[in-house]
Amino acid sequence: GRAFPELQMCTPTLFGVTATPMAIADEKGNSAVITTISNRWTETLARSLTVDMGCAAMIAIYPMTGKQVKETCVLYTITKLERIGRTIREARVQHADPVAAVRAATDGYLIWRGKVGDVERRTVTGFARGEATITGIDAYAGRELRIAFQNEFLIARAGDDVLATTPDLITILDNETGEPITTEGLRYGFRVSVLSMPCDPRWRTPAGLAVVGPGYFGYDTPYVPIEERMR
Template sequence: MMKPIKQIRLDDMGHIALGGAFLGTGGGGDPYIGKLMAEQAIRATGPVRVIDVDDLADDALVVPVAMMGAPTVMLEKLPRGDEAISALRALEAVLGRKADAIFTIEAGGLNSTIPIAVAATAGLPIVDGDGMGRAFPELQMVSMTMAGVAACPMTMADEKGNAITLNTVDNLSTEKFARSITVEMGGAGLIALYPMTGAEAKKATLRGSMSLIHNIGKIVEEEQAANRNCADRLARELDGIRLFEGRVMDVDRRTTGGFARGTALIEGLEGFAGRTMRLHFQNEFLVAETDDGTALATTPDLICLLDLETGVPITTETMGYGFRVIVFGLPCDPAWRSDHGLQLVGPRYFGYEHDYVPIEDL
């Protein structure tokens, strides 16, 4: 089902934006902005080549680029457009060499499309892989941390032209310092970090992410064209689970500490009538609970919100009262189910009173 993508053309960006919104698990920012940026860059420079990580030379320089901040901020604070390439150039200056390939730090939301814009502008290929297999809210929550790759040196750029370089003692410290700077930048900034050699990238990469994003977007679009909700086909082809159907009755959402945090209460419809579900999120959906507090899915497994009629993914910053939704669950990459992975992204790290149980067992 997951046909590899070899190059990203203009007409691929719609699929990638849809697939990125799905794997963003409610977070990662709305990919539409990054889609427009990528389309503009592809029109100017041509398609972006997608390469397998094993095709990189061991001494190649691979650089992830991303947006950092609260997705809610991006509704009002649009990027100027050159911040991400500015962050890349600043990191290249620190390292004293040019990047050989661009990397996607997370397979979701805005951060699945911005790296394509950077790759097109810089004339570089993009790796078919990422560091999360989904979206997570904090910088250290990546496969690179599990592989022992340092986040720093890291560069940050904002729409005013400011550029900052960080060097910290560990990846958690990078997150803490960078988060404070992001707040001072107005809640969002563009970053380049985790510079890797090709040899390091081969050990640290969760593979096939760009192909997965593209294929999921195609499924959503094909099912829409056939007037079907994509949830059933996604469940078949991705081993996903339809957890709940209902209407959003309340959203408690606040932007604090550089994150969009909150909960959403969903009242059941059809076969779920008479029941309620509560979704907890920190940028991304992290825990889905029944009305008695029983967990139906928890991080690091994916919890996605889909429109009940169209199947279009819904982000945490756009969901609102009255939305009719499907709560959809998906197993995470097996790497996150390791002890190290659960220390980084398990429910207890975020303060939830749940031990992780794989979604297929729940």
């Protein structure tokens, strides 16, 4: 499993599961229940309401039966998260490299190491959009990596070379602790490693790429699985 910035971007959508009825509420006591004609419309209306609520809201969404959950969702993600967290903790105790431990635990690939040189960030229609520039160190010295994001990291490029794209995961880790750094938490001067991890196979289908592929976010580059990019 992985995070995406829009509500329709989850595997139940690929199986025709509707996101509504959806309940939304804020801390002030405002609430609404909406029904929409598509999951894309759910995102549009929920985003508008959230902005009006002060850019913070709670939702209950995608009502499903247990059978639907088993058939359409990415299962055991919480278990995997616990395993990754335990891996980081054990690496620290053993004075091992936590980044290498995370890479091994996730079947991920190290695509960059460097120092954050700049973060350009802006809020547009309820999204945190922008780009981070990471100046290479060690084997990556003398080059810069640019990672564009919309709440989540979407595409990583070094010059004209595309190193990774959505829907594969792009994750930034602190070099010393192995802790993940979100788009909101990224700051100038951080020394980081960038990993890319394979996404769930369902996102690599034509239906999946239509919802979360590079083209959906406006990037004119074909999706290539990270395993193939790293050969």
